[in-house]
Amino acid sequence: MAKGSSSHEGLYFTWRIGKTCDAFRAFISKGKDNPLPISAKVHPTLKAINNLLKAKKLHREQAEQNSDFKKLKHRLEQELGSQFALASYRAMEKIELKSKDFDFEPVLEEFKAFKDDTAIPVDYFNYMKNFWLPWFFSKGCTHPKQFRQFRNQAELHVKTAKKRNGEKYSHNTYNVLCRTINQFMFFCEKYDYVGKEDTFKIWVSLTLEQQKRDHSENSRSEDVYALKDLEDIKIKIDKNYQEKPDMKLLAYGLYFGVITGLRRGNFAGMKAENLFPDAKIPYFLVRDNIISGRSRGKKGYITQKDATKTSTGKPIAVQMVQPSIEIITEVARYLKTHLGAKELLYPNKPGQIAKTWKRIAKECGFKYLTPLDWRHSYATIGAIHLEKMYKGNPAFLQRCCLHEDYRTTQGYIRTHAPEFLDVFSMPLFGG
Structure with missing residues (x-):
């Protein structure tokens, strides 16, 4: 590491x-610190x-001859050489949560505790601290009761704010960003930090016209597995792992998650003892839900007993249906035969599910x-x-999707999927 000189003392x-x-690196030195x-x-x-x-x-020798570098370095020297440089940098580095009118730090902790009944209390806390408070502070606000006057600008902030990498926030995050400030103001009113006249709500949605104008790029895939895809995947797994029983067992475990459309947490908690392929009506029990502890302020993973995203306290029996009763019961029997009753269908961490399936897809030659x-499929x-x-x-489909409302199920149906075209070639039922 080579040192460079500066015309400013302490820099x-x-x-x-x-x-x-x-x-290029920079340091500020104040006395003996x-x-x-x-x-x-x-x-x-x-x-x-x-x-x-x-x-x-550019390497050092080239950079020191570059005019753009010289200009930027001179600007940096002026900024960091100021007597207020250290305080200014500290302001950039860390938000000062305590003003002369209001101490936000304990209130944010209270807000996190207030939202502890949700699945993402830490996310509410982080969005409030890192997204909303810096913006309101930049408007000169020192108390939540002053936020209301910037309600309209707040909606624009959601649409125009950029992340550290310079990219705009995905429109898929609009909902949680709006909900965070709405819930914070509701919390402040409920606990008498502001009056009713100070509260407000914002809502930002992406219109169809905005999508047509390509104001936002939806990075989420619209692809799904068709019925034939699921049948072909099993054939390819059987063929490719014929001499690799360990890999076939791993692939079958993941394949069960694909054909049941379970949420990742519930699939991660699925054990061999939860499968009942030989019952009069073949079914499986949805029991444990293994989720990340990050949004709850804990390290590692948390196991919720007898829980789904929308229910708790009792297991849910789901009929084995897709892609056909014959295929899913065959897979379930194989898993029960080769796994111990308490063994998980997928033995690794839930965060590795997608990565492992991607590797299997590449080895077996399917998309x-x-x-x-999987859930959309x-x-x-x-x-x-x-x-x-x-x-x-x-209602039967809704229940098998583990949705509380059929409107949620409708949201998961991808009507642009190519398989919808095949509907017109199907014989009419009862015809």
Whole structure:
């Protein structure tokens, strides 16, 4: 690491030698204190310098001759050489949550406790602290009762705010961003931090016209597994892992998650003892729900007994239906035969499910879709074959999807799926 000079006392630069380009670093030293390294993630000018070095693949000798680098370095020296530089940087680095009018820090903790009855109390806390409070502070607000005057601008903030990487927030996050500030204001009113006249709600939605104008790119896949895809996948698993029983067992375990459309947490908690392929009406029990502890402020994973996303306290029996009773019962019998009763269908961490399925898809030669797409596939196939598989009753499909309302199930049905075209080639039922 090579040191560089600066014309400002207490400010100095260093270079970190890299393979394709060097990195520029800055430090502020105040008296006998240890030098404070300036983060390129926090300071915009230092970030711009390193982006320049990376884009043009500049090493130190080349950079010091580059006019753009010289300009940015001079600006950085002026910014960090100011007598207020340290305080200014600290303001960038960490939000000051206590103002002369209001101490936000304990209130945020109370807000997190208030939302503890939801699945994402930590997310509410983080969105409020990192997304909303810095913006309201930038408007000069020192108390929640002042937030209301910026209600309209808050909606615009949701649409225009950018993440650290410079990209706009996905429109899929609009809902949670709006809900966070709405719930925070409701909390403040309920516990007398503000009056009723100070509260407000915002709502931002993406119109069809905005989508047509491509104001937002929906990165989520619209693809699903068709019925024939599911049948072909089993054939390819059988063929490819004929001499690899361990891999076949792993693939069959994941395949069961695909053909049942279970949420990842409930699939991760599925054990061999929960399968009943030889019952008069073959079924499986949805019991444990294994979820990430991050949104609940805990490390690792949490196991919720007899729970789904929308229910708790009792197991749910779900009939074995897709892709056919013959296929799903064959897979279930294989799993029960080769696994211990208490063994999980997928033995690794829930966070590895998608990665493992992707590897299996590549090895066996079928298309890879995410666990979320599995749920969409199940609902879509069920809608297409409603008469044959669910006796023509949407409520049966809704129940097998573990949804509280059929409108939720409708949201999972991908009507643009190519398999919908095949409906027109099917013989009419009863015809």
